Each structure stands twice: as structure tokens, then as C-alpha cells.
Ligand SMILES: Cc1cc2nc3c(=O)[nH]c(=O)nc-3n(C[C@H](O)[C@H](O)[C@H](O)COP(=O)(O)OP(=O)(O)OC[C@H]3O[C@@H](n4cnc5c(N)ncnc54)[C@H](O)[C@@H]3O)c2cc1C
């Protein structure tokens with residue numbers, strides 16, 4: 001007699017994407033198991049921390065359009081769970097006015113009729129005191145943007161999933177997966193079988209996919225999450241209506257610098273560099289490169305003069321990058337009942353609810369609500385390795 005427990009679907013990895021996928025499957029009355037290797041909540045993947053930026057400001061229409069639905073689903077979760085998950089602050093986008101990402105973001109916002117204020121050198125200081133707009137940079141405000149309360153959101157979606165009858169088993173690392181019409185999943189604590197599996201293993205995706213015979217061109221990097229002290233408390237606070245901000249390709253670097261107003265830690269503003277150094281998620285803290293912090297120090301002293309240009313707090317988080325920085329939302333190339341959600345490239349949290357919906361649709365064999373061609377695995381054909 002089999003001791004394996006049967007589910008319609010097993011979701012592997014309880015970060016933001018796995019948790020929303022499991023919640024969507026349970027909403028569709030699917031008997032769903034959500035497996036997590038660590039005791040929840042944990043701080044070793046990509047979804048922990050108190051805050052994330054939510055925005056419609058993107059270069060590509062597809063993301064701006066997906067965010068239209070994501071905002072609605074975030075609001076729905078807030079209502080169902082009876083908690084506040086979003087605070088509107090607006091997002092200040094600054095960057096070289098006529099080259100790189102800034103003009104593309106501006107165009108997408110205007111084309112998609114997202115409430116946007118275009119700032120100029122004359123009115124910039126009136127809207128945004130205590131920030132220096134670099135020479136040659138344009139500036140705009142995506143008014144719909146704001147802050148998501150990340151840890152609270154994860155707790156809320158996992159709780160709603162359980163209320164719908166879903167089962168979470170944490171402290172259970174999946175150690176083996178045997179594909180087939182019924183997939184057999186072995187963990188450090190048990191054995192399960194399911195008609196469908198969704199893999200949302202964040203920075204561990206390739207380690208995990210090795211069990212299924214493929215490797216994706218993913219790079220895992222450690223991000224230094226820096227908090228900077230206000231010289232005068234509150235200068236850049238949510239109560240002063242200071243917005244989130246992104247600096248696209250700047251003098252200091254080609255990568256973004258981004259920030260969130262002080263809120264979660266009194267008098268500390270979160271400002272990070274949108275890139276890190278290569279790190280294995282199981283040995284994250286052995287990566288001690290701080291060249292990103294040097295870039296940030298120079299930026300803070302030049303452009304945010306009301307902050308002490310030395311981080312007061314540095315935390316760690318992981319990005320899982322694809323070569324083109326677009327997500328992977330697709331079926332496993334060899335098994336149509338295994339779906340993969342991966343490579344969120346440091347910008348996936350805000351999409352959690354809509355990613356959950358899309359991965360659920362794929363798993364149920366439904367036509368996805370958005371055209372997922374930009375997110376298909378076959379775009380990596382030349383870079384793909386077999387793990388066998
Ligand atoms: C510093 C930082 C700032 C960011 N800022 C923003 C932002 O402002 N806005 C935004 O939208 N996005 C942002 N992001 C990106 C966003 O947080 C990530 O894209 C998102 O959290 C990825 O979620 P995930 O579920 O794919 O991965 P994870 O959260 O890492 O979840 C994967 C889970 O799978 C589990 N797992 C792995 N292997 C196994 C196994 N074998 N068995 C069982 N469980 C397993 C892991 O333990 C983990 O819990 C930021 C990310 C970082 C690091």
C-alpha cells in the first residue's frame with residue numbers, strides 16, 4: 001500500500017510566487033500542498049523584508065498591463081485578509097532624459113494612460129525637496145506607485161491559502177522529484193504525489209531543476225539592502241509624502257539605484273543598487289563584496305544630501321537573474337504537468353498576485369490571461385544546458 005499522500009498540485013517553494021500560486025490553486029478548489037525547505041517565515045530567499053516597490057512604470061507595455069491586474073488582486077487580498085498591504089507614495093523616476101530607459105518608461109506610462117506628472121528643472125524642487133536632479137536627467141512621477149508591506153503580504157496570502165483548505169509543510173526540503181503522469185515528490189519529511197507540480201524555488205531553481213534534467217541560464221546574486229540615516233528625522237519620510245524613487249542608468253553606473261521613503265525603521269531610508277555579486281544561496285553570507293555600497297555612498301552624498309552617506313543597516317537578499325531580466329513562466333520543456341516560475345530578476349514581488357494567477361492557469365491547462373511569449377524558456381535555447 002502506498003504511503004504517499006495525494007494532491008491535485010504540489011507547489012515547491014513558499015516565497016511570494018509559490019504562495020500566490022498555491023492560493024490561486026486552492027481558490028480553484030484544487031487540493032494543494034505548498035512545500036518549503038525552511039521554517040516559515042525565513043530570510044534566506046528573495047521575498048523577505050518589510051517593503052517592496054509597486055509601480056506601473058516600466059519600459060515594456062506587458063509589465064505595465066500585468067500590473068493593472070496585479071493592483072486589483074493586491075486590493076482583493078487586502079479585503080479578504082482584512083489587512084493593509086499597500087501604501088501609495090508615488091514613484092519618482094529619474095534618468096538621462098533622451099537615452100536609455102527613462103524615455104521608454106515615460107512613453108509606456110503615457111501610452112497606457114497611467115496617472116503621471118512630468119517634472120522639469122523649474123518645478124522639481126517644489127515637488128521633491130532635498131534631492132539633487134543630476135545634469136541631463138529627466139524626472140517624472142508615477143502616481144499609482146507605492147510601497148508593499150512584503151512580510152505582512154506573505155503572511156496574509158499563506159494564511160488565506162490555509163483558510164481555503166491548502167496545506168503548508170515547512171521545514172521540508174524537496175530532495176527528489178520523479179516526473180510522470182503522477183509526479184512523485186520526496187522531501188526530508190515525507191513523500192507526496194500529484195498530477196501537477198509547480199516549481200517556484202527562487203535562487204534554488206537550478207539546484208532543483210537538476211533533479212529534472214535541465215538547467216536554465218540563471219545567475220544568483222546577493223543584494224546588500226542598505227538603510228541610510230536621515231540627518232533631520234522625517235526629511236524623507238512617508239509622512240512628508242516622500243516618494244519611492246528609481247534612478248535609471250546614471251553617471252555612477254548603468255544599473256538602477258532605487259529607494260523607499262523612511263517608514264519601517266524610524267529615520268532610515270532604504271536605498272539599494274539593483275545589482276549584486278554572484279552568490280550561492282546556500283553560502284550567501286560568504287559573498288562580502290561591497291563595491292555596490294561604494295557606488296551608493298557616492299550617489300547619496302551627491303544627490304540625497306539630507307542623509308548620512310554611510311549605511312546604518314545592511315541586510316541581505318537574493319536576486320535570480322535571467323540574461324534578459326524577463327521572468328520564466330512556462331511548462332518544463334520535457335514534462336507538461338510541471339510548471340516553472342523563476343528568474344524574477346529583482347522585480348517580481350509586485351507581480352506576485354498575477355504571477356500566481358498565471359502559474360495556476362498554466363498548471364490547470366487554461367489559456368493564460370496574458371501573452372506569455374516573452375517569458376518562455378525557448379528564448380534561451382542557445383544558452384540552455386542539460387543537467388543529465
Ligand atoms: C533586495 C531586494 C529588493 C527587491 N525589491 C523589489 C521591489 O521593490 N519590487 C519588486 O516587485 N520586487 C523586488 N524584489 C524582487 C522580489 O522580491 C523577488 O522577485 C521575489 O521575491 C521572488 O520570489 P520567489 O518566490 O521567486 O523566490 P523566493 O522568495 O526565494 O522563494 C523561493 C522559495 O523556495 C524555497 N525552496 C527552494 N528550494 C526548495 C526545495 N528544494 N524544497 C522546498 N523549498 C525550496 C526557498 O526556501 C524559498 O522560500 C526585490 C528583491 C530583493 C532581493
Ligand SMILES: O=C(O)[C@@H]1CCCC=N1
Nearest residue numbers: 053246256258274346347
Ligand atoms: O522592482 C522594483 O520596483 C525595484 C526597483 C527598481 C529595481 C528593482 N526593483
